[in-house]
Amino acid sequence: MAMDSAPVESMAPGEGHSSENLATPRSGRTEDLRLVAAIRAGDQRAFLSLVERHHRAMVRLAGAYVPPGAAEEVTQEAWIGVLKGLHKFEGRSSLKAWIFRILINCAQFRGSREARAIPFSALEGDSSEAAVGKERFLDADHPRWPGHWASYPAPWSEDRLLSEETLAMVAKAMDGLPHAQREVMRLRDVEGWTSAEVCEALEISEANQRVLLHRARAKVRQALEPYVSGGTR
Amino acid sequence: MTNGSTPDLACKEVVELVTDYLEQTLTHDERTRFEQHLALCGGCKEYLREIRSTIDLSRKLSQGALAPNVRDELLNLFRKWKAE
Numbered sequence: 001m002a003m004d005s006a007p008v009e010s011m012a013p014g015e016g017h018s019s020e021n022l023a024t025p026r027s028g029r030t031e032d033l034r035l036v037a038a039i040r041a042g043d044q045r046a047f048l049s050l051v052e053r054h055h056r057a058m059v060r061l062a063g064a065y066v067p068p069g070a071a072e073e074v075t076q077e078a079w080i081g082v083l084k085g086l087h088k089f090e091g092r093s094s095l096k097a098w099i100f101r102i103l104i105n106c107a108q109f110r111g112s113r114e115a116r117a118i119p120f121s122a123l124e125g126d127s128s129e130a131a132v133g134k135e136r137f138l139d140a141d142h143p144r145w146p147g148h149w150a151s152y153p154a155p156w157s158e159d160r161l162l163s164e165e166t167l168a169m170v171a172k173a174m175d176g177l178p179h180a181q182r183e184v185m186r187l188r189d190v191e192g193w194t195s196a197e198v199c200e201a202l203e204i205s206e207a208n209q210r211v212l213l214h215r216a217r218a219k220v221r222q223a224l225e226p227y228v229s230g231g232t233r
Numbered sequence: 234m235t236n237g238s239t240p241d242l243a244c245k246e247v248v249e250l251v252t253d254y255l256e257q258t259l260t261h262d263e264r265t266r267f268e269q270h271l272a273l274c275g276g277c278k279e280y281l282r283e284i285r286s287t288i289d290l291s292r293k294l295s296q297g298a299l300a301p302n303v304r305d306e307l308l309n310l311f312r313k314w315k316a317e
Contacts, residue, residue, distance in 0.1 A: 042315050044308065044311060044312075047307075047308075047311045048304070048307075048308070051299065051304070051307050052298070052299055055299055055303065055307065056296055056299070072303070076306065076307070076310060079307060079310055080310060080314065083310075083311065083314040084314070130245075130248075130249070131248045131249055131251070132245070132248045132280070134245070137243070137244060137245045146243060147243025147244060147245040147246065148243055148244045148245070148274075148276075149244045149274075149276035149277075151276075152275055152276035152279060153276060153279050153280055153283060154279075155279055155282075156282075156283055156286060161286055161290065166290065167290060167293055167294065170287070170290045170291055170293075170294060171294055174291065174294075185291065189288050189291040189292055190291050190292060190294045190295050191295060192292065192295070195256060206258075210252055210253065210256055210258065213252055213256075214249070214251070214252035214253075217252065217284055217287055217288065218248075218284070220287050220291065221283050221284055221287045224283075224287060224290075225283075228286075
């Protein structure tokens, strides 16, 4: 757990694996093409490696478009689409983004039949939502510290952060997020995708992606706060 | 916390910049102001730490292996495709 207490100067921005390579590296394309060739040649293990890597994330994402019971089925449909379309994959996007586009198309098609389609481009545009409730800050007309913390957020307890209960709480808080926020946070923080990959797969702008991620993380933090506060620092 | 010519960021503004900071999309000036604020503000430093903890926690939600029955179904699908 990176609960760093390092001084500000040495705080490296970014969060490790999720921000290392914003673009698909060239070697990734070679690897994608190699994998596609292997699958087309009938290599079952190559197919399984893809499935192991993406299937669960696909089912969850499909769940944003179709009722939960249909998500697994839609994902299987998407895999059929992937296999049938493999000869058309040219490596212009990453294989991952290409697979997720197929999934989203399948899910949207099914979702529209079931009148539940919510495009990611029609996002919760509530940019007025604050990351932290305004009651936590001093008023804008405060003589000395306008807009500063009324009282600092309490440090979190390491012990509680490590508990299974806390993890379950994170999962619950994420489930309660508006769907676009939830999917972006899942792909970025749970699955470890880069922002470029998320934008490509969901067809949203970098700015939109950041707003969604920002709202999502802030809400999950807020949901955790009452349970994990009380550490010492 | 005011000692320069540029207006200081309020904590309320800083918490809204945290994601841009972590995503490295702040301009050089914004980033400097952000870090200067953090150097002096324990509350915002704690907030950033908590957001980082939240990210670390959510990363742990990534699940393990596929359920065997799902794996088998997908393999069947693959074999069928191959046979076509």
